[in-house]
Amino acid sequence: MQTDGPTMRAFEAMGTRFECVLAGIACAHDPAGRAAIAEEIERLVLDWHHALSIFDPSSTVSRINAGGQAIRVHRDLLELLDRCVAYSTATDGAFDITLGSVMAARGFRNSRPTTASSGADALDLDRANSTARLNRTGVALDLGAIAKGFVLDRCADELRDLGVSSALLHGGTSSVTAIGTTPDGSPWRIRIAEDHTGAPTVELIDNSLSVSSPSGRTVEGQGHILDPRSGRSAAGVEHACVIGPSAEVCEAWSTAIVVDPTLLDRLPSGYAAHALIDGAWRSTNNVFSVYDCSPA
């Protein structure tokens, strides 16, 4: 079943479609080579899907959301939650993973809760014992604005460990990670917002991008990205696209920029962005320097 061309694998996870394209592989002794590695990637994504899903009542996040007691969590998840609190601080609250019940109350989930509130201060993290707990009723975690980026970073680590030198992965087309170049040595080229005049094309080598758009999903005409500070749907930014080494960081900041476009000027070092604001594309002045993040 091994072919000479790239190996592609697609699967459903995190409410969307993931695809991976594996083109370069160093471990030639592996008889089913890339197919086995692609399976490993699917398994890794599904493992995290089962841990992070708010729709699976036995997932780690659902058990945290059930409230009351501290839940033991994977060290990687604890560190993710810790970073999410930091993203919230760095974006003045424009990024917030405690919006779960607010999202549900606005009709973006299966059921509408009777009480809904948010706030990173509701999340207690015990770093020594690796536990997480919500200290306030009515608050629920929802990692929908970061889970895909987080898991793509885990996948990229795994692929590099396995000797893969050329690959592209995406989750729902909105979060993308590139390893190396395409087999012919050119960058992986991705067109943002293809139907929009003047939309940029991003070239990726060993880096990631995330695109957020309020029109990705709407309920009663309102976009699914909420401003945590007001609880209202964010408006004004049609697309926010962040490029940089970590897919997780890209996803956190692209969401935050949709909420607050002034954050475009406060991106972390090594990251760049394009955003369609009030009908015009704006870019940070370092976009071309971050396209290639391959090791020197």
Added chain:
Amino acid sequence: MSEIERREFLVRAAGSAAAFAFVPSVLGATAWPFKAELRVGVVGVGRQGRAVLGELSKFDNVKIAAMCDTDERRLAAGLRRASGAEGFPTVEAMLQSGSVDAVVVATPTHTHKDVALAVMAAGKHLYCECPLAHTREDCSAITQAARGAKGVIAAGFQGRSNPVYQLARGFYRTDSLRDMLTMRAQYNEKTTWISPAADQARYKELNWKLDPDVSLGLAGEFGAQQFDVFHWYTERYPVRVIGRGSNRAYDDGRKVHDTVNLMLEFDDGSVLQYASTLGNSYQGAHEVFYGTHSAIKLAWSHGWMFKESDAPTQGWEVYANRQQFHNDEGITLIAGATQLAEQGKLKEGVGLPHPALYYALENWITCIASGETPACSVAEAARATAVGIAASEAVRSGKAIDIDLAGL
């Protein structure tokens, strides 16, 4: 009471009892009777070991205290899943540390015996993954050691502790099928069955399932788990097995077949047909019992009963959840149906909330606390494994193999 009335009574009585039997753990966390934490060690934190770690972390008062693996990278990744757990390079070091009360063995099948014997000799509770071993001799050694063991010894034949399977067995045992005609099972998964690795030594170690010297192949690694469901339901073991195997999905030189077909014959003349392939995932893993009144299909997280038109209707069926499959309508077998119905959540119970592994571990842990016998004893596991070993031999040799379970 006429024969028909007797069966009718049995069906109705068992139907109402079984359909609405409450299984506490199905719906959420169970309150554990331990005063202190049960300290569990996991030996082998590869793919199955990681799944074990994930399920163990859901139990209150169960602390993953230690783990061990010969592969440093896997051990480091495992330790990130369980904060506070101590890592050990060998089982002996873990057992000597005094840090565990109970041990889960999730190493490659051919290494189970040595680890299990060491755990039992140290007086610890033991949960050994399925199949029990790769040879009959190893099965006998584990069974013998278990007879004198101090701890609670369980094996990972998960059907016996699965709430849906327990519920369906109640129907089976009380005549819902009427006369059992035949049995069928399959394990289909689209997978290379390869664990990738960046270096040759690690690759060989991780891919023991493709090593014909130690692997039981599809018939033993997956089949044994499913054969045991039929043993448990029928209370019979097959006496003969015929098998065929070939490599139809992968032409990569592998020596362990990627597609197998088996026919297991029982002493009452009934037959279990088994098919498994790694080249197609259609309908995954399931087992089916065919009777003159109905068929029962079990698919690990789900179960259904398909009634014949001339079968008597049971009272509880009126309220039952149903699913359509082309021309057939299946009555969903829902564990904990009464409580779910009271909460208006019957539909949410269509599938089990946790994987089958969770319930197998839960049964073992509960038995450690209560002193009861686990759902799958070592003797039952040894017999099911021996059937799997015979099936593996039938596939490998292409010959009919008589199954003799004497002494197990």
